[in-house]
Amino acid sequence: MSQTSPHWKTLSSKQELDHVIQESRYKPVLILKHDPASSESNRVKNELETNWTITPDQVDVYTLDYNLKSLSREVAEIAGIDDEVPQIVLFADGVTMYDEAKDLISFKKIKLALKIVNRTFKWLETRA
DSSP states (O other), X not given: OOOOOOOOEEOOSHHHXXXXXXXXXXXXXXXXXXXTTOHHHHHHHHHHHHHOOOOTTTOXXXXXXXXXXXXXXXXXXXXXXXXXXXXXXXXXXXXXXXXXXGXXXXXXXXXXXXXXXXXXXXXXXXXX
């Protein structure tokens, strides 16, 4: 697969978050909670961008500026996780399928989680 880059969309309101989670019923959604002032957060984002090989038709990717604290807490609450930064949350079918924070975030694990999610949905589609 050729090298690509995440097509980041910006998440900036509760209404957008609600819409994104609803859309995850049709296509997985990955949210990166990112603090531009944090060297660790910038390192994680750069690592994802450098290694990214997932196409836009496989997952929608969003960034959420951690300075939008109430929205960041809302994502954590909906996902049932602690509010941290940097942090990734993968939603599919309206629920949290995978999350990771800080130095545990890796493209390899995101790709594996997405592969499992996609296989699960294909399995469910064959039984509908």
